[in-house]
Amino acid sequence: MLDKKEKRTKQSVNREVLESRILRAAEIVFASKGFSGSSMERIAEIAKISKQNLIYYFPNKDLLYRRVLKEMLDIWIEKLSFLEVQGETPEVIIRRYVSEKMALSRLYPNGSKVFAHEIISGAPVLKEYLISHLKPQFDRDVILVKSWINKGLIDCVDPEHLFFTIWAATQTYADFSVQMEVLLGKNTLEEADFQRAEDAVTEFVVRALGAKKK
Amino acid sequence: MLDKKEKRTKQSVNREVLESRILRAAEIVFASKGFSGSSMERIAEIAKISKQNLIYYFPNKDLLYRRVLKEMLDIWIEKLSFLEVQGETPEVIIRRYVSEKMALSRLYPNGSKVFAHEIISGAPVLKEYLISHLKPQFDRDVILVKSWINKGLIDCVDPEHLFFTIWAATQTYADFSVQMEVLLGKNTLEEADFQRAEDAVTEFVVRALGAKKK
DNA sequence: AATAAAATTTACCAAAAGGTAAAAATTGAT
DNA sequence: ATCAATTTTTACCTTTTGGTAAATTTTATT
Structure with missing residues (x-):
């Protein structure tokens, strides 16, 4: 892989789509319950994947939470x-x-x-x-x-x-x-x-x- | 018990004191984590009693939460x-x-x-x-x-x-x-x-x- | 078609959490 | 002092939860 930007195969595109679907789902759940009150199970449910599959993309809840926060802060900083x-x-x-x-x-x-x-x-x-x-x-x-x-x-x-x-x-x-x-x-x-x-x-x-x- | 107001025995006073200590503890925990994120264990810990004893005074978390909210709303309405x-x-x-x-x-x-x-x-x-x-x-x-x-x-x-x-x-x-x-x-x-x-x-x-x- | 890589599912697990039930200890009333 | 009521503790139990490990399936590459 010499290219800086990865190839946009069907797989990598799907991955991106799914990741952002997960992030949106996480946002919904965290918005409603905060960090401690939210469960991975519920996030997975809203993202319409299995909990285990969710964990495949975001290995733990903390990481997912930080990603959601970071996304929001990036937007705020920019605007x-x-x-x-x-x-x-x-x-x-x-x-x-x-x-x-x-x-x-x-x-x-x-x-x-x-x-x-x-x-x-x-x-x-x-x-x-x-x-x-x-x-x-x-x-x-x-x-x-x-x-x-x-x-x-x-x-x-x-x-x-x-x-x-x-x-x-x-x-x-x-x-x-x-x-x-x-x-x-x-x-x-x-x-x-x-x-x-x-x-x-x-x-x-x-x-x-x-x-x-x- | 013909009296409307109950006798203020040593026991009933203690009960009131303890109840308000619990409510203050619950307020702290709910304030920090919201309803779903808060645990009875943690509230008991801050109130310095056992979880089971907490449950003796407030048989379930929902009830305790509603009491905390009600206390706050009463104050707001009044003021x-x-x-x-x-x-x-x-x-x-x-x-x-x-x-x-x-x-x-x-x-x-x-x-x-x-x-x-x-x-x-x-x-x-x-x-x-x-x-x-x-x-x-x-x-x-x-x-x-x-x-x-x-x-x-x-x-x-x-x-x-x-x-x-x-x-x-x-x-x-x-x-x-x-x-x-x-x-x-x-x-x-x-x-x-x-x-x-x-x-x-x-x-x-x-x-x-x-x-x-x- | 064969093989490697990525994605998904299945099977578990230990810890945490909300409670129930009942025993033990303490306090109040007579 | 005794008996009843109240309070506290001890022992459990079920469900939920975050997470591991490995098997299986799907997709990409040659």
């Missing part, structure tokens, strides 16, 4: 760099940030719930990651917001807690969706609900920053 | 009626509401986490409760906020999503405390952190409503 595009106003950057965070709740509710279970449980697996990856990025973003304040571009707000509030307000549409469905009297949150939610949250944040109304 | 005191402005009411919700996160982080696990897991136990108790109260509160808008007391905001954001922004200080500790570089959230958080969240909400700054 959630709070990068400053030249010439953009804070308001534009913040609006995009809220919008993208909300899109993640809408598109990856299960991954989001897995993450939530993990953090609520004390982040036994992710703590190191939070320290090594999230904190540095957070510190940079806080500094950026502070610079906006110093330049008078936005009102004086608490930068750390601004982020906490944005995260909470957007993530809640994935994690607590059942509660909202009940309160809004719907079976599932639809596209329109997410749009209203995004508008509402965006407006709250923009007002908090003292930017003018849209 | 979180969004009642309109005569002559109070919306701003005062909202400030108190945020303040009390934040106090619950500070004072009952474990109960809050148990609730979060339950909702994220699809509210298998609490769904009925949400429908029968929370929704009616929510509907009333939404109507109240709408009336404020109609009277021009606050700006035009989305009442439903206003509540969702307030809940999320306050609850996150209980549920995601580990993440914040990492990001703020602290071992635990202290009184001062909660005070800052409360000020920040309150300010966000008050601004969103278009009330004047404090």
